[in-house]
Amino acid sequence: MISSSSPYVIVGAGIHGLSTALHLARELRTRGLGSGADVVVLEKSRPGAGASGIACGVIRNNYFQPAMSEL
Numbered sequence: 001m002i003s004s005s006s007p008y009v010i011v012g013a014g015i016h017g018l019s020t021a022l023h024l025a026r027e028l029r030t031r032g033l034g035s036g037a038d039v040v041v042l043e044k045s046r047p048g049a050g051a052s053g054i055a056c057g058v059i060r061n062n063y064f065q066p067a068m069s070e071l
Contacts, residue, residue, distance in 0.1 A: 006040040013043035014050050 008028075010021045018041065025036030043049075 006038055007034075008039040010039065010041045012050065013041050013047040015048070017041060017043075018047065 008021075008024060010017045010024075021039050021041045025039045028034040028039070029036045
């Protein structure tokens, strides 16, 4: 059951949304700002069902470009 309010809400359970949620939860725990359990991911369908296939290609293509990997 999802709380009716949450300080951190990620919309979309694709590769970018789940990665953002994971890293945010880890950062919150590291900084002592929470357990990470207060990060909520909303998805209208199922994880990876949207544009994740296209998004993965962008990540992979840009991974080997030096300027992009520095970002």
